[in-house]
Amino acid sequence: MIEATGLTKHYGRTVAVDDLSFTVRPGRVTGFLGPNGAGKSTTMRMVLGLDRPTAGRVLVNGKRYAELDQPLRTVGALLDAKWVHPNRSARAHLRWLAKSNRIPVRRVDEVLEMVGLSQVAHRRAGGFSLGMAQRLGIAGALLGDPEVLLFDEPVNGLDPEGILWIRQFMHRLAEQGRTVFVSSHLLSEMAQTAQELIVIGRGKLIAQTSTEQFIRDATEDTVRVRSPQLDQLRALLGGARVEDSPADGALVVRGVEAARIGELAAANGIVLHELNPQRGSLEEAFMQLTKESVEYQAHD
Numbered sequence: 314m315i316e317a318t319g320l321t322k323h324y325g326r327t328v329a330v331d332d333l334s335f336t337v338r339p340g341r342v343t344g345f346l347g348p349n350g351a352g353k354s355t356t357m358r359m360v361l362g363l364d365r366p367t368a369g370r371v372l373v374n375g376k377r378y379a380e381l382d383q384p385l386r387t388v389g390a391l392l393d394a395k396w397v398h399p400n401r402s403a404r405a406h407l408r409w410l411a412k413s414n415r416i417p418v419r420r421v422d423e424v425l426e427m428v429g430l431s432q433v434a435h436r437r438a439g440g441f442s443l444g445m446a447q448r449l450g451i452a453g454a455l456l457g458d459p460e461v462l463l464f465d466e467p468v469n470g471l472d473p474e475g476i477l478w479i480r481q482f483m484h485r486l487a488e489q490g491r492t493v494f495v496s497s498h499l500l501s502e503m504a505q506t507a508q509e510l511i512v513i514g515r516g517k518l519i520a521q522t523s524t525e526q527f528i529r530d531a532t533e534d535t536v537r538v539r540s541p542q543l544d545q546l547r548a549l550l551g552g553a554r555v556e557d558s559p560a561d562g563a564l565v566v567r568g569v570e571a572a573r574i575g576e577l578a579a580a581n582g583i584v585l586h587e588l589n590p591q592r593g594s595l596e597e598a599f600m601q602l603t604k605e606s607v608e609y610q611a612h613d
């Protein structure tokens with residue numbers, strides 16, 4: 314569990330994090346979203362004791378990072394995957410990390426196995442692809458078998474296979490009851506990865522809610538309808554907000570449920586070729602809720 318209360322960070326006159334309070338609970342993946350410069354990395358650094366809050370505090374399992382007896386056994390993090398000695402092998406890198414944190418070295422082979430790097434453990438980490446480096450970083454985060462895991466932009470630059478692997482791996486970690494906190498700016502990816510979201514803008518909390526609720530609150534469901542008798546249907550829909558989709562001749566209806574449109578059509582003998590309820594996307598919800606807080610906006 315991670316609990317931030319009134320967390321604030323100033324860099325000179327820049328307010329990077331502004332009175333931020335949130336809770337990241339175990340057993341699910343929590344996404345950390347915000348436009349560029351919103352303060353995500355700064356917040357994560359404060360969780361890990363790498364930056365000191367100007368005000369407020371953030372606790373990991375009830376303690377400040379500095380108060381944890383063996384930090385790696387409580388919280389593991391992947392901040393920068395390329396943070397390895399390029400000439401060390403993956404195994405040597407992890408053994409060094411284990412020894413310097415009083416973790417038994419037998420754990421190294423376990424984590425290599427967990428992330429699927431056993432076969433290449435003897436190779437120098439400097440020659441790893443980004444996907445492999447990312448797995449090595451995750452292996453390092455898991456060394457102390459921590460209950461809390463932080464990942465800063467873990468899928469950045471990965472190919473679809475690497476992205477899928479990370480997504481499934483995170484789900485597994487959460488199913489094991491761990492607290493998984495992951496920042497990303499890839500919204501469609503986050504929609505599939507995170508069950509819970511913390512959204513910030515200009516250092517302030519915009520929303521903390523389930524992914525589903527976030528999308529539901531900020532967007533409107535629509536129904537796509539195609540019919541050879543579209544004009545008749547349009548007339549029957551009367552007051553509903555309808556819009557033509559010129560690309561494929563469909564009608565996009567807002568504020569009326571698909572079932573109601575189907576019943577209306579049936580009752581009036583109207584043939585339907587398509588009746589397709591569509592949910593809003595995380596992209597739309599995110600744009601809607603963060604448009605006030607984008608650091609640098611393009612002006613016409």
Ligand SMILES: Nc1ncnc2c1ncn2[C@@H]1O[C@H](COP(=O)(O)OP(=O)(O)OP(=O)(O)O)[C@@H](O)[C@H]1O
Nearest residue numbers: 324327328329347348349350351352353354355356
């Ligand atoms: N060490 C620092 N010194 C001065 N300003 C900083 C420092 N670190 C971050 N900032 C500023 O604090 C603000 C928040 O930055 P931060 O990197 O935490 O945002 P972010 O949400 O992680 O953004 P991105 O998605 O672009 O990485 C920005 O305005 C940034 O310029």
